[in-house]
Structures are given as C-alpha cells and as structure tokens.
Amino acid sequence: MKFSESLKKNSDFQAVYGEKNSLANRSLVMYVRKNGLEKNRLGISVSKKVGNSVVRHRITRLIRESYRLNEHRFLPGYDFVVVARIYSKGKSQREIESSLLHLAGLHKITVNYEKDFD
RNA sequence: AAAGUAAGACGGAUGGUCGCGGCUGCAGAUGCAGACGAGGAAAGUCCGGGCUUCACAGGGCAGGAUGCCGGAUAACGUCCGGUGGAGGCGACUCUAAGGAAAGUGCAACAGAAAACACACCGCCAUGCAGUGCAUGGUAAGGUUGAAAAGGCGGGGUAAGAGCCCACCGCUCAGACGGUAACGCCUGAGGCAGUGUAAACCCCAUCCGAAGCAAGACCAGACAAAAGCGACAGAUUGGCCCGAUCUGCUUUAGGUAGGUCGCUUGAGGUUGCCGGCAACGGCAAUCCUAGAUAGAUGAUCAUCCGAGACAUAACCCGGCUUACAGUCUUACUUUCAGA
RNA sequence: AGGCCCAUAGCCAAACGGUAAGGCAGCGGACUCUGACUCCGUCAUUCUCAAGGUUCGAAUCCUUGUGGGCCUG
Numbered sequence: 001m002k003f004s005e006s007l008k009k010n011s012d013f014q015a016v017y018g019e020k021n022s023l024a025n026r027s028l029v030m031y032v033r034k035n036g037l038e039k040n041r042l043g044i045s046v047s048k049k050v051g052n053s054v055v056r057h058r059i060t061r062l063i064r065e066s067y068r069l070n071e072h073r074f075l076p077g078y079d080f081v082v083v084a085r086i087y088s089k090g091k092s093q094r095e096i097e098s099s100l101l102h103l104a105g106l107h108k109i110t111v112n113y114e115k116d117f118d
Numbered sequence: 119a120a121a122g123u124a125a126g127a128c129g130g131a132u133g134g135u136c137g138c139g140g141c142u143g144c145a146g147a148u149g150c151a152g153a154c155g156a157g158g159a160a161a162g163u164c165c166g167g168g169c170u171u172c173a174c175a176g177g178g179c180a181g182g183a184u185g186c187c188g189g190a191u192a193a194c195g196u197c198c199g200g201u202g203g204a205g206g207c208g209a210c211u212c213u214a215a216g217g218a219a220a221g222u223g224c225a226a227c228a229g230a231a232a233a234c235a236c237a238c239c240g241c242c243a244u245g246c247a248g249u250g251c252a253u254g255g256u257a258a259g260g261u262u263g264a265a266a267a268g269g270c271g272g273g274g275u276a277a278g279a280g281c282c283c284a285c286c287g288c289u290c291a292g293a294c295g296g297u298a299a300c301g302c303c304u305g306a307g308g309c310a311g312u313g314u315a316a317a318c319c320c321c322a323u324c325c326g327a328a329g330c331a332a333g334a335c336c337a338g339a340c341a342a343a344a345g346c347g348a349c350a351g352a353u354u355g356g357c358c359c360g361a362u363c364u365g366c367u368u369u370a371g372g373u374a375g376g377u378c379g380c381u382u383g384a385g386g387u388u389g390c391c392g393g394c395a396a397c398g399g400c401a402a403u404c405c406u407a408g409a410u411a412g413a414u415g416a417u418c419a420u421c422c423g424a425g426a427c428a429u430a431a432c433c434c435g436g437c438u439u440a441c442a443g444u445c446u447u448a449c450u451u452u453c454a455g456a
Numbered sequence: 457a458g459g460c461c462c463a464u465a466g467c468c469a470a471a472c473g474g475u476a477a478g479g480c481a482g483c484g485g486a487c488u489c490u491g492a493c494u495c496c497g498u499c500a501u502u503c504u505c506a507a508g509g510u511u512c513g514a515a516u517c518c519u520u521g522u523g524g525g526c527c528u529g
Contacts, residue, residue, distance in 0.1 A: 265513030
C-alpha cells in the first residue's frame with residue numbers, strides 16, 4: 001500500500017475507539033480518527049466469535065484487499081479501525097468492498113464520492 | 119457381479135492481470151528482475167524427546183504415569199511380532215490383559231442366607247400328641263438375585279452330602295516345546311479363598327523444575343517513599359531434614375525498541391544389504407516457509423464431478439478428533455459362467 | 457505457552473456407585489364476588505453436555521470430544 005500503513009499498537013486502537021466516531025452496516029463497523037499525519041493507517045479487528053482462524057484470516061485479507069484497490073479514493077490523514085461483524089462471514093470480495101466504500105462515504109472521507117461510486 | 123476386510127495415495131486443474139513475505143542479483147531514499155513460499159491433519163494440546171535456563175549435595179515422605187511376553191526407538195501411554203480372551207461364515211477386528219491365600223472397604227432392593235456361610239419352605243429320623251409341635255440330621259429340590267462354596271451322570275443312604283467313581287473344570291507337582299508370555303502331556307489332590315483393584319491398596323518399572331514471552335547480547339528509560347528482618351528470606355518447585363547465599367515485600371514512577379535463538383534436521387528421495395516386521399546399516403543425491411499485529415489473496419477466462427476439514431509461530435516422534443469426494447493394491451464370502 | 461474449574465427441568469441448584477432432593481416459574485384444584493397471599497397435587501420419560509468403556513448396576517469411576525468461564529507469564 002503506497003500511501004498507508006497498518007495500525008499496530010493496542011494503544012493506537014484504543015485512541016481510535018476513544019473518539020467514539022463510529023458507523024456501521026450489516027457487515028462492518030468503522031471507527032475513524034484524525035491522526036495529524038500525511039498518510040492513512042488502517043487497523044482490522046476480527047473477533048473470535050466470527051469463526052475459526054481460516055475464516056478470520058480470510059476476512060482480514062478481503063478487507064485489506066478492498067482498501068488497497070480503492071486506496072486512491074480515501075482522503076489522507078486518518079486512522080481507521082474496521083471491525084468485522086458475524087454477518088461478514090462467507091461474503092465475497094465484492095460485497096466486502098461495497099460495504100467498506102459505503103461506510104467510508106458515510107464518514108465523508110472519500111474523494112469524489114458521488115462521481116466514482118456509480 | 120454384489121457385499122465386505124485391510125493398507126496406501128490425492129485433497130479442483132490451466133493461463134492472464136493486480137497484490138503480499140523473506141532471499142539472491144542489479145541499481146542505490148524509492149525501485150526492477152529471478153526462483154521459492156502452509157497441512158494430512160498445520161487443529162486439539164493427550165503423551166514422549168531434543169534445545170535453553172535454573173538447581174546439581176544429597177536423603178526421606180508424598181505425588182503422578184505405565185502394567186500379558188519379546189523386540190524397535192532419542193523416548194513414549196507409540197509402533198511391530200507373538201500369547202491368552204471376546205466377536206465375525208470368513209478376510210480380519212477389538213482387548214487398562216500384574217496381584218483378591220498382605221490388609222481395609224463395598225455388594226442397594228429382593229432373598230432363609232451376600233462371606234470364620236446359613237436353614238425359610240422342604241426331605242428324613244426320634245419323641246409327644248393326633249396331622250401339628252419339639253429335638254436332631256441333611257443341603258438333593260423350591261423361592262430371590264448380577265452373583266448362592268464346582269458341573270453332569272452313576273453308585274451310595276433313613277434322607278442326603280466329593281461320601282465314593284467316570285468325564286469336564288480347578289489347584290499342585292513333574293516332563294517336553296518355546297528367549298518369554300504360554301502351550302501340550304502325565305500324575306496327584308478331592309474342591310478350598312464369590313465378585314469388585316477404571317474402590318483404597320500391594321508389587322514392578324519410569325519421572326528434578328520450568329518453558330522460545332525459554333534464554334543471550336546491544337541500545338535506552340526510571341531509579342522515589344513506606345514497611346519487614348538474621349528466631350528472617352531466597353535457591354526450593356508439594357512437604358521435611360540437610361547444604362549454599364544475603365536482603366526481601368508493597369506502593370508510586372518508568373521502559374517494553376533492535377539483533378540472535380530461527381530453521382541442515384533423530385531431514386527427504388532412490389538403490390543395495392540385514393530383519394517375518396516395526397526398524398537399522400551403507401552409498402548416491404536434494405535443500406524444500408521462517409513471518410513478528412503476523413505473508414498464499416482478489417479478479418477474469420476455459421473445463422468438470424462445482425471443490426470438504428482446516429492456516430506454520432522453536433523443532434521433531436506419536437496419539438486423538440474433523441473431513442466433499444476420487445483413485446490404487448491385496449485378500450474374504452456369496453452368486454453366475456467356463 | 458502453561459494451568460484450573462464448570463455443564464443436572466424454562467431459571468437457581470442438591471445428590472457415600474443402588475428408584476435424580478429442594479426452591480422459583482408453569483399447569484390443575486381449593487380458598488375468594490374477582491385478583492394477590494396461603495394450602496394441596498402435578499411437572500426430568502428413553503434419563504444428568506456427547507460418544508465409548510469399567511461394573512450386576514454410572515449423574516457419580518476411566519478415556520476421548522463439544523461448549524462455556526477463570527488464572528499466570
């Protein structure tokens with residue numbers, strides 16, 4: 001990912017959660033916080049309740065892939081935490097991608113949202 | 119052909135585009151190219167071992183595990199071969215399978231009696247009285263139960279009883295075969311000590327503790343207050359003795375970055391040799407993930423039977439459990455044909 | 457990585473290897489004009505999370521698994 005890196009420390013996650021700026025749909029929950037940097041940082045959280053290691057790991061990959069393919073649409077300078085809900089189990093890449101973009105649009109952190117998302 | 123038994127293999131395929139991990143080469147902030155990149159269970163964490171650190175001055179008591187015999191192995195609760203037992207027509211499968219005459223406990227209900235046996239209904243004898251009572255003998259028959267102190271047949275007797283005899287079982291002794299478990303044969307005893315040890319236990323064998331967040335090094339941060347105390351505390355792990363060492367506890371504050379360990383190993387493949395086999399020996403050949411919030415994915419096209427279970431985290435040997443389906447080999451039974 | 461515990465009716469739960477207590481809730485009845493309180497009765501039905509085993513007999517003992525919770529670093 002060219003403009004982004006991943007969120008690593010537990011304290012960073014807690015900072016994003018502490019902002020209480022969250023929106024959700026059936027598959028995902030997204031927390032957003034301004035980080036004051038030039039780039040974005042993405043954190044992904046999949047609970048043990050969603051499934052076993054294979055299921056959790058696959059959802060993680062799908063979310064990361066969805067972000068990577070649409071990285072150019074996101075405004076820089078934000079930390080995101082994306083939490084997968086149980087409904088996202090067994091979903092395809094396209095469903096995860098559309099659900100991620102839907103949440104990003106609601107947060108108004110995408111570039112040319114109206115025009116791109118036809 | 120059908121049904122089955124055992125052993126083993128595979129776990130969507132091919133190509134294009136984008137993307138990820140460390141490695142090598144080129145270039146040198148960035149990037150480009152190349153080959154490589156999860157499993158049979160990577161899972162559960164049920165055992166065993168390596169490795170590392172601690173203790174090495176040990177001893178005792180506890181505690182845990184295993185449990186027919188022989189072998190394999192680094193080791194095992196695993197594997198191989200055999201013995202006994204159980205199941206199946208069979209191929210074959212299963213088997214925690216030492217000790218109940220060392221001791222303790224337990225055996226509800228039912229039943230006369232549940233463990234130095236006993237005597238309710240019976241049977242027999244004697245006495246009294248008149249169809250019952252008392253005393254004695256007996257355990258063949260009846261009832262209960264999961265289990266009733268050998269089984270069955272004959273002799274014997276007042277009635278009976280291993281009281282006597284044959285066969286079977288059991289116990290003991292001896293011979294033979296086998297490394298052994300054990301098998302088999304002969305003789306004797308004359309039947310005693312029911313079951314339960316996945317109840318306590320006894321016997322034999324084994325077990326020091328912790329775990330890669332082990333541990334080693336580099337860099338860096340904080341280093342303040344209170345309390346306890348040589349009759350204490352730590353090493354020390356469940357306890358005690360012994361030995362060695364000298365601080366320890368709590369609160370507050372502060373750091374949690376990097377390198378190594380980290381993948382060449384009881385390693386894989388092939389061939390030959392030894393062994394019934396597990397396995398071992400020799401030779402040749404191959405290098406085949408090493409991440410550190412954690413890499414295998416997305417998408418398009420074609421094909422089919424439309425793809426199960428499940429993602430390494432120090433490493434190996436097993437066990438157990440999950441699994442859509444596909445294939446191979448050997449063998450058994452039944453049916454049909456020659 | 458290492459260790460510990462639990463699972464019994466809708467809920468809370470007890471039970472030396474010998475017929476699975478008790479309370480709340482539910483259902484039926486009594487009391488009352490009606491309801492509450494109170495009293496009486498009933499409710500585990502192929503059976504103690506599942507599958508095997510030991511035993512004459514298992515909720516209990518053993519093995520394996522499933523689900524849940526907790527502790528240490």
